[in-house]
Amino acid sequence: MAKSSAPSRxxxxxxxxxxxxxxxxxATSIRELAKHAKAxxxxxxxxxxxxxxxxxxxAVRYAGGAVARILRRELDAGPVAGLRAFLSLWRGIVIESDFRAGCPVLAVSVEEPPAGEMPPALTAAAEAFEDWEQLLAEALRKHGVDGDQARGLAALxxxxxxxxxxxxxAKRxxxxxxxxxxxxxxxxxGVLDG
Structure with missing residues (x-):
């Protein structure tokens, strides 16, 4: 959860x-979101x-940006280091929350949008996933992986x-x-060595 010393917004x-x-x-109301943030x-x-x-x-942009910042920093050491940081981030979130929290970007992505609408939160989720994939693909390309294969591996x-x-x-x-x-x-x- 956010630190209480952080600015209100x-x-x-x-x-x-x-x-x-x-x-x-x-499953959340704006009232619950405010209460959870102690605002x-x-x-x-x-x-x-x-x-x-x-x-x-x-919130989705915030989460997407936080992950992207970690990836940018860690991918400087190479794709494997970036992957390990990505995995470590999620491991920490899941464990620290006792399996109650996951990824807010995914959470927004899997919910049914209102009929005929593309909610901005869903668009933000797509942009976050795309950003993460681009960062990973760029790191793979810098280490000699072909462009199409790099994009495919990043999506994978x-x-x-x-x-x-x-x-x-689900499995706790x-x-x-x-x-x-x-x-x-x-x-x-294997791809990097090949």
Whole structure:
């Protein structure tokens, strides 16, 4: 959860990302999002006059950006280091929450949008996934992997890790993420050596 010393707006966004990662978007109200962030409801509406949809969009962007910053930093040491950091981040979130939290980007992505609408939070989720994939693909290309293969591996990494997080929560075990981690590291090492 967000630190109480964080500015109100940032604390609300971080708290919303955390609660969405636990319950999903449809299962939370703006009142619950404010309460989880330990922010007054009035402040929440002040910062997010468009309501829950606006807050959810910013929460997804916040989470997507936080992951992207970690990837950018760790991918400087190479694709395997970036993969390990990506896995370590999610491992920490799942374990620290006692299997109650996962990825808010995925949580928004798997919920049914209103008929005929493309909610901004869903668009933000697609952008976050795309950003992560681009970062991974760029790192792979820098280490000699062909462009198409790099893009495919990047999509495989993101999809595998996101799916493993969901499986870990369901099984209340880190075993799915551990298995995926081993397979992805082996695959990437083989591609880089090949």
């Amino acid at each position: 940032e604390r609300i966004v971080a708290g919303a990302a955390d609660l969405i990662s636990r319950r999903g978007l449809n 007054p409801l009035g402040s929440t509406y002040h910062y997010f006059p468009e309501g829950k949809g606006q807050l959810a969009t910013e 990494i993101v999809a595998s890790v996101e799916g493993a997080i969901a499986m870990c929560r 075990s880190m075993q799915p993420l551990d298995r995926v981690a081993r397979q992805l590291e082996t695959l990437i090492a």
